[in-house]
Amino acid sequence: MLYLYSARSSSKMEGATPLVLCSHVVVMLILLLPDTSVAEPRSQIIQLICGNKSTVSVPNFVGTMETLSEQVIARGYGVAVTGTGPDATYGISQCYGDLSLLDCALCFSEARTLFPQCFPYNGARLYLDGCFMRAENYSFYDQYLGPEDRRVCRNRTTKGSLFQQNARAAVQQAVGNAPSNNGYARSQVSFPRDSNDTAYVLADCWKTLSANSCAACLRNASASMLGCLPWSEGRALYTGCFMRYSDTNFLNAISTSGGSSSRGKVVVTIIVVSSVIVLGVGAFIGIGVWKKKLIQKKRKGANDAEKLVKILHDINLNFKYSTLDKATGSFDEANKLGQGCFGRWERDRRQKAVLQQ
Incomplete structure (x- = not known):
């Protein structure tokens, strides 16, 4: 997960560890990326749906979220499971196809702050305008329809028949293209050309679905979402897919110069650099x-x-004067250190030699 820390006081920064300082450096690198306004993470929340069964296992939930974070940052989607049995946590998170890796990371970061609102229940689905997240205590990866499926209509303005016609055509194009395009499609229809009644559509299936399941989900989702007409905007929040139409161009531009791709490479580079920094800090420590x-x-x-x-000092090598006087024969020269018994023996030997002569 992408964590952003801020220093509330200079004293906290002075006491920061090298690892925390490293985190600040990485975040600053991300924030200083050039031209960060090219795309939008679309992190606005659409709906959070919480389950009402099965208390969550906190360690397993945290483990699944951490694994999802690593995968989403690296490739734009993630699938993870932690634990076994009824305490297991199955999770999926996916950014929609027009988001760059950087925008995806930002959307996921927002989603992760909102997701724990369903605590202590394990079941939860979160739909944002740029990404999706779900967690359960069972494997749900092949599901594409469910009782929680719904549409969300925004009654900003009422549109005329020309926009409604364009919206239906754009939805039909996206539904037809997405299953064979890795579950993602975007379309816009403007008839007549350059009119003010252009319709913009996004369709996304979760990558765990087969092409047939994706097609089935989009067919049901599109039929429901078009019920929002003649309103200017509608969304379909389905078990296996997400759809949106609007009279406003919410789609991120497709860069012919590799902007999104290069942005993703920059993010990956930052991740690598941050890893090197962390290793360097570890070596320093x-x-x-x-x-x-x-x-x-x-x-x-x-x-x-x-x-x-x-x-x-403790064994007390201090002696009384009377003891030393007695031991040294009143401090006789013959008992000086280095002489002692050897001195007397040498003197006696010399005296015997003189007598023998």
Whole structure:
């Protein structure tokens, strides 16, 4: 997941660890990307549908969300499961086909902040204008229709017959093209050309569906969504797909210069760079720990010397004068250190040698 941190005070920044500082650097790199207004993440929430059964297993839920984050940032969609049995958490998240990887990451980040509102229930679906997320305690990946399917109409303006005709034609094109185009299609119909009655349509199926299931979902979704006419905008929120029509061009532009693609490459590059930074920080910390241990080892040697002095002091090698006087024969020269018994032995040997002569 893409986490954004902000420093509330300079004192917090001063006490920040290298890893937190690294996070700030990565976020700043993303925010400083050039021309970030080319596309829109369309992170406006359309509807959050919460289940009313099965309490969520928090560790499994968190694990699934983390795996989805990694996959969505890398490729624009993710499928994950954590745990087994009734406590398992199955999840899916997908950005719609006209979003770049950067816009997808931003939409997913918004979705993830909203998703926990369904806690403590495991079942939840979240539809945003740019991405979708769902989690359950069972495998739902092949489902494309369900009782929660619905349309959402926006009564901004009432359109005439010409727009309604264009909207139906554009919807038909998208429904026909999406199943054979990896589940994604966009279309716009303007008749007569350059009129103010242009209709814009987006269709997206979840990537876990087969082409036949995708087609079935879009057929049902489109029939329901067209019931919003003559209103100027409508959406279909279905188990296996999402559709939208509007009289306003909400679609992100298709860049012929590779803008979205290059944007995605930049994001991937930032991820790689951030990984390198994290590894560098880890190496820096490792070297610091090694140096600290080395210093502690040297200090330990010094401590050992101090301990020896303390031991010698504790065993009390102090003697009374009377004891020393008796032991040294009133401090006889023959008992000086380095002489002692050896000195007396040498003196006696020399005296015997003189007598023998």
